[in-house]
Amino acid sequence: MSSSDTYETKLDAASLTCLTFIQMNTLTFSFSVICMHDVMEDSRLNSTHWFSQTTEKSIIFSGAAIDGLIGLLPSVPLISYFGFKSVLVFHGIISSLGTFMFPMAVFSGFYISLLCRILQGFGSAIMFTAVGVVPGIWAPKSEANTFMAVLSCAYQLSNIVCMPVSGILCESVLGWRSIYYLFGSLTLMIYILFWFTYSDNPEDNRFISQEELSQITCGKIEKIKEPVPYISATGFLTSLPFVLAAVSKFSAGRLSDKLTFLSEKARFVFFAAISQMGLAGGMAVMAFTTNRLLAQVAFNFAIVCSGMNIMGVIKCAQLRCQQHVHFTLAVISFTGYADQFLAPILVRVICPDNTFQQWSILFYFVSVLVVLCNLGFPSIAKSEAADYTKPRTQKTDKF
Numbered sequence: 284m285s286s287s288d289t290y291e292t293k294l295d296a297a298s299l300t301c302l303t304f305i306q307m308n309t310l311t312f313s314f315s316v317i318c319m320h321d322v323m324e325d326s327r328l329n330s331t332h333w334f335s336q337t338t339e340k341s342i343i344f345s346g347a348a349i350d351g352l353i354g355l356l357p358s359v360p361l362i363s364y365f366g367f368k369s370v371l372v373f374h375g376i377i378s379s380l381g382t383f384m385f386p387m388a389v390f391s392g393f394y395i396s397l398l399c400r401i402l403q404g405f406g407s408a409i410m411f412t413a414v415g416v417v418p419g420i421w422a423p424k425s426e427a428n429t430f431m432a433v434l435s436c437a438y439q440l441s442n443i444v445c446m447p448v449s450g451i452l453c454e455s456v457l458g459w460r461s462i463y464y465l466f467g468s469l470t471l472m473i474y475i476l477f478w479f480t481y482s483d484n485p486e487d488n489r490f491i492s493q494e495e496l497s498q499i500t501c502g503k504i505e506k507i508k509e510p511v512p513y514i515s516a517t518g519f520l521t522s523l524p525f526v527l528a529a530v531s532k533f534s535a536g537r538l539s540d541k542l543t544f545l546s547e548k549a550r551f552v553f554f555a556a557i558s559q560m561g562l563a564g565g566m567a568v569m570a571f572t573t574n575r576l577l578a579q580v581a582f583n584f585a586i587v588c589s590g591m592n593i594m595g596v597i598k599c600a601q602l603r604c605q606q607h608v609h610f611t612l613a614v615i616s617f618t619g620y621a622d623q624f625l626a627p628i629l630v631r632v633i634c635p636d637n638t639f640q641q642w643s644i645l646f647y648f649v650s651v652l653v654v655l656c657n658l659g660f661p662s663i664a665k666s667e668a669a670d671y672t673k674p675r676t677q678k679t680d681k682f
Contacts, residue, residue, distance in 0.1 A: 290491045291421045291499060294481060295430055298417050301477050302437035304470045305375055305406035307445040308382040312343060312400065314445055315462050318453035322389060339393050343400050358409050366483045367416050371409055375474035378406030383467030386460040410437065415597055421485060423498045428594055435597075547602055552661045554594040559657045561588025563650040570646035573639065599664050 361370045381402025388395040414434045422430035445466075452461045482488040485499050545553070565585025569578050633648070634641040 289495055289498075290488075291423070291430075291485075291495065294421055295417075295433055297477055297480060298413065299434055299437055299440070301371070301375060301473055302410050302413055302434060303440045303444065304466065304473055305378050306410060306437055306441035307466055308378045308403045308470060309407050310441060310445045311382060311385070311403070311449065311462055311466060314449035315453060315459040316340075318459045319389075321458070343393075343396060358412065362412070362416075367413075367420075368478070368481050368483050371413060372474050372478045374406040374409045375470060375477070377402050378404075379467045379470035379474065381405065381467075382463050382470065385463045415600060420483065421499060424501065428598065431597065432594065547598075548664065551594060551596075551598040551602070552664060554591045555596055555599070555657065555660055555664075558588050558592035559653050561585065561591075563653040564588075566646045566653075567650040570643040570650065596660075603665055603667070 358370060358374075381399045381404075385396065385399040385403070388399040414431060414437075417434060418427050418430040448465075449459075449462050452465070453459050455461070480490065485491055485496055491499075562585045565581045565588065568581035569585075572578050572581070630645065633645045
């Protein structure tokens with residue numbers, strides 16, 4: 284049976300589509316705001332409309348990130364109680380409604396518009412969790428890394444699709460409103476379809492054959508459904524200041540699946556080291572060089588290296604936390620959203636005059652911080668399932 288014909292491969296594509304659209308909804312305002320001229324030209328409006336205020340517009344921009352933080356808090360207990368499928372579809376539907384209603388909200392007031400933006404970002408709260416959870420359930424052990432890498436490409440694919448489509452619709456007779464109506468409607472339809480094709484347990488899926496089921500479950504540890512051990516769970520902050528490169532993610536996933544002569548720990552430590560040290564090195568080069576070409580090369584190098592982190596830290600979390608991986612990834616996601624708020628503050632403090640010397644200090648600071656935060660990873664990280672993932676009668680080691 285060709286891997287391209289398997290149901291899990293089709294489900295990987297369906298999951299990627301769901302995550303891509305939920306991320307696209309958070310990007311719509313960024314790509315449509317430049318062509319929303321008629322908002323101020325409309326005869327019903329005047330100069331006091333919120334769209335003319337810089338502060339209000341900035342808050343609308345960050346509205347999606349605000350709910351990313353808010354949405355993370357209830358996502359872990361909801362997944363434990365209702366299952367990942369129900370929570371993901373719920374997030375997708377909320378995101379689609381927020382997107383579809385935004386054009387009408389713009390003319391109804393600032394707070395209603397902000398509410399719609401928050402609803403748009405509701406879905407992004409579960410994206411990172413999905414990247415770790417879905418492969419652990421549906422991918423055969425020999426293809427889990429590739430499966431994970433493909434899903435993580437949703438962040439890049441959303442930009443690749445959203446940008447040109449938004450541009451075309453903005454310049455068409457349909458106008459900027461059609462962007463929200465199109466994405467909102469498609470998101471709703473995609474998640475309804477996903478509801479009927481995905482299941483949290485492959486054994487419960489009527490579309491999968493017995494042969495495929497055997498391939499998926501072969502070699503996997505049975506996951507025991509128990510409450511999330513919040514107190515014993517630990518996490519660490521991994522900084523990803525640049526957009527991860529889709530190509531490097533996919534390549535890292537394929538390579539990791541092929542390096543079977545190395546242990547699981549050796550593989551994820553290798554990719555984590557390449558990712559974070561490459562990122563730190565690239566930023567260090569940008570800190571001291573005044574050559575634009577060299578700075579661009581260093582910047583691209585940092586992006587490519589950072590893309591490999593999906594096979595490092597995230598893979599470690601998946602192996603270690605097993606059925607509780609959604610909690611760990613929620614914590615990592617929380618730090619990512621926190622970074623989005625702290626980064627502009629850090630830039631304003633260190634680079635108030637936007638000079639080369641000030642930016643050099645910032646790059647050096649981040650480079651050193653990345654190195655220090657990752658020094659202990661090779662010795663601390665483990666590939667074996669943690670004690671809290673096992674049945675109570677089988678627990679032998681303590682955290």
